[in-house]
Amino acid sequence: MSLLYDMVFDYTLRNVALGTFLLGLGSGAVGSFMTLRRQSLLGDAIAHATLPGVALAYMLTSTKDPLVLLLGAAIAGVLGIGAITAITRTTKIDNDGANGIILSIFFGFGLLLLTYIQKLPKSSQAGLDRFIFGQAATIIAKDVVIIAIVQVFVLVVLTLFFKEFKSSTFDPQSTTVMGFNQKIIDAIFATLLVAVIVVGLQTVGVILISALLITPAAAARQWTHSLKTMVITSALFSAVSGMVGSLISASRNNLPTGPMIVLVLTAFLIVSFLFGAKRGIVIKKITLIKRERSFDQNRIMLALDNLAQSHSDSSLPHSSQTIGLMVQQVHGIKRMLNHLTQQGLLLQPEESSYILSKEGELYVERLKNEGGLYAK
């Protein structure tokens, strides 16, 4: 509870909590589209590519004003996206390779500049380092305002162009046919991507910011098949994890923020993989078992119908052994027969002998009309 109390009344913690929460909203939303567009690794490349922008902005202006540094980062990010597009379009290097090349060239150059700045006499570079792993504790009120403005911008644009993004994500061809300019949509999307990455840099750091985009989206995907729900869920996962992770990191010394947020996000992801309502492993297993049960049940019903037809006296009950011979490889046949009797589909005139009831006959009739064994 004291953490909650501090969140509301402690100045630093309030900024941290609010800042990282807002940060998560935009990145989670943008990330949903990226996973669906198979661009999960682009975010990583662009995030790394912003580093030389930060370093150059500092070298040129000698200020650590976040606005200046973030502007530098944004320019480098846009250049990075442009370069990746150019390489994939004009050479035989594939998308993965282009991402890797731009990531490593830009980041290497950024590190060169950063280490160069560090060795410069009388320069107070301390603080540029935080762009690498992020330091949520350094979020001040001014940063929260910047983050809030950018996130509102991102969310508004996403809402305005939701239809275009949706269409271009799932069916680029028909989007073009409908008269939308794919290039403009891509450019708007790239702007959003750079925006969420750049504002997240000082909190999460260049190396792990892409996790804030992709991990919540992958988690949200397990819960829904609707894009709108997915975007909202992903934004919330990301926002909550951002806040929780940064608060944990702020509560102790020596706990870097970016990695902490990633661990919280991954916990969300693992839970979603297991229990996600639409694709989760447990749900899938349950569905599979249910389907197997109904399949076996249908086999039993059809077998009894078959037996009734092939005997002159159709009112003769058949023993569970006979039924077991007809439907092989059904586990727990007795339990299933009892279950069917309880449902009223079977009658049990003698001990462990069964026959179709009136309802059972209707059920078999329906099965035959609706696709046999596989009907539900």
Added chain:
Amino acid sequence: MQSEIIIIAILASLACVIPGVFLLLRKMALISDAISHAILPGIVIGYLIKESLNTPYPIIGAVVFAMIMVVTSEALHRSNLVKPDTAIAVVFPPLFSLGVILVSLLASNVHLDTDAVLLGELAFAPLDRMIVFGSSVPKSLVKMLIIVIINLAVALFLFKELKVSTFDPILSKSLGFPPTLLHYLLMLMTSITAVGAFDSVGAVLVLAFMITPAATALLLTSSLSLMIVLSFGLATASSVLGVLLALRLDAGISGAISTVMGGFFILAYLFSPTSGMVTKMRNKMRIKNEYALSIVMYHLLNHSTAHDMARECSFEHLADQFSYPERYLKKIVNKAIEKGYVEETNAVFLITEKGKNEAILRTDY
């Protein structure tokens, strides 16, 4: 000291290039990035056992975590929970984060810090020495040399297997070289190389060392063996120049080497004789010029006997007919005159005998 740094840098980049070429061609470039990040916790745990990076434990730890990363991401996309690229993107960040948090928590009693994790400390590599055959050499030099030899041996010994399984997995399977086995072999090679290069190159830039020289070479050639040789050359040159650059600027060595590698890539991207942008542009210009020359000559040929020749073969008419800019057209006509295809008399262009043959030859295509 300086020459030792250069030698270690060259060995590290050569070691990285060998798996890098195959990873790039298999469209798995970013796997190497993911692996080089994911091995961090393994290295830290291995380091903690003996408080040293020069025991086998960090390598074992790294290989274990690399395999965790590869197997988990493959299981995730095979189970259809997420797409392949997402699978990679969600698996390596938590592993890397775990490593960073371990490093940060143990920072007080561990000689590893986040800078070392990112940048490596090539500049300090010659300080940690061992005795081999009576002479003192840096430990990382020996380590990298061993990895280069292993990678080279694997690449030479399994060259055709790797080649076939890279370009045609189905053929490879039917020939009896299981692509899955080769895939895991490559993953193993990548992780051993990544951990070996880790303390000199740093986690993030292992990717640069693996991919950039290979990609540059890919822009220059389409032959696999030539690509490997070229990558070796590029890696060596980048290492030497990068170390010199870093020493001059007093900056991080691996960043400098990556920057030089990036410079070579940009040069190849622009000027590669087969696929460079400038080359392509010049080819385009050449084709455009040739086309303009052909069409002008064909026009002159067509009208060389007509009664309205004086008008048809004047410069004004040509300019009107082809809507080329006047200066460009002048250049084309001058070129035709220079080559002796056309003669100018009283501001009328006449096609020569040589020009006629040429025009017919050109329009024959």
